[in-house]
């Protein structure tokens with residue numbers, strides 16, 4: 001195999017890895033973020049406390065150290081996770097800490113009248129949250145989630161430290177091998193930008209459209 | 222199941238004898254009863270030892286100056302505010318309390334939910350769900366709370382929207398409706414839960430004058446065609462006079478005067494009532 005195909009393959013693999021980790025960790029971050037954010041506004045004091053501890057831990061400590069913890073320390077307790085599991089869950093949980101706060105703020109920003117109407121219509125707390133408050137909160141939180149997911153994408157380069165070669169490390173290696181630093185780092189920068197632009201932005205746009213029904217005046221269908 | 226619970230919970234029978242029976246209250250069985258109810262915010266007393274009985278199907282209007290506690294009365298009955306003293310009863314059951322080991326204790330959320338199912342409320346600022354069409358606004362609670370099927374809920378919602386004159390606006394989102402239309406959707410939405418008591422808090426105050434009539438017409442129709450106990454806070458003296466069986470004048474957290482509208486408007490006994498009425502009439 002000649003060296004340029006070797007480099008191209010390594011870069012493509014790295015790009016694919018970054019994509020997969022980004023998608024997986026985003027899914028984890030969104031699901032856990034909404035769940036923890038929902039628990040954060042629970043009417044039970046103990047639940048709220050647990051959510052706060054979760055949020056404080058994942059937001060308050062370094063992502064790299066968290067990844068090290070899952071990857072190098074958990075095995076001492078008999079839990080050995082694959083690098084991919086640690087990468088996806090570790091980054092996803094870290095971002096979900098920020099996400100949970102975004103979700104909490106968005107839920108609390110929904111007009112109080114919505115809550116009062118739900119009580120008057122005798123909704124259970126759960127139904128009120130799921131059918132009335134969350135759909136409105138999601139609309140309010142989408143821009144913040146857009147930022148979080150772009151940050152998440154950039155943070156995926158840290159999985160290199162738990163042995164997964166990804167886009168950044170593959171570019172570095174290609175640059176080291178060829179000496180062409182300008183080219184390969186330019187390729188890396190541009191790739192990150194493209195993923196953000198082609199993956200995250202459309203996802204946020206689409207969701208915005210989906211959850212904006214009724215908030216902008218438009219012709220009746 | 223809820224039937225048997227309400228039979229067990231028929232607390233008139235269980236009512237502990239140590240509760241003082243207030244002589245101001247009529248002996249006839251009221252549908253809603255405020256018994257020595259007080260509401261305070263910190264040291265500020267909003268409602269002071271309120272006693273008010275409302276008979277089944279009675280239409281009661283609440284009038285009075287700003288800050289006199291009118292909204293608070295409705296919000297307490299809707300369980301949107303906790304009370305500090307006294308008991309509120311609905312259909313022979315305590316709403317704010319429940320029987321436990323022969324004693325009255327503050328109601329749990331589950332108890333309040335069961336009893337407040339009999340109550341519906343319409344708000345000054347509509348509080349429609351903005352992400353749902355008029356039809357969906359009226360279907361959501363019957364489906365999620367009462368467990369109706371989608372078809373049943375839709376049929377019920379459509380019928381009610383027709384009743385309030387919005388048969389052609391079912392697919393509209395709240396933002397696509399006028400204020401008067403929004404308020405009529407809100408009335409239909411509350412009725413879809415088949416409440417026995419309806420609370421109206423200044424439901425025309427946020428409307429342009431020319432839209433007030435369409436909403437009042439719907440309320441008139443409700444009063445005429447449905448078995449509903451109605452309690453409304455209003456600044457529309459003309460409507461209160463024509464529509465209600467009884468008018469209560471609130472002042473400083475107390476009912477200062479109450480009676481049939483002809484008497485209260487035609488021949489008020491209390492100085493405060495006279496002042497208030499003449500001020501309102503002057504303002505036009």
Ligand SMILES: Nc1ncnc2c1ncn2[C@@H]1O[C@H](COP(=O)(O)OP(=O)(O)OP(=O)(O)O)[C@@H](O)[C@H]1O
Pocket residue numbers: 262267285286287288289290291292293294
């Ligand atoms: N959350 C609260 N904290 C403190 N005070 C409150 C609160 N809610 C209401 N109040 C006070 O309680 C009093 C009664 O309020 P309420 O809303 O019942 O008046 P109202 O008769 O409906 O007046 P309006 O005609 O202006 O609607 C007012 O003095 C108000 O300032």
Ligand SMILES: [Mg+2]
Pocket residue numbers: 291292293423454
């Ligand atoms: Mg008021």
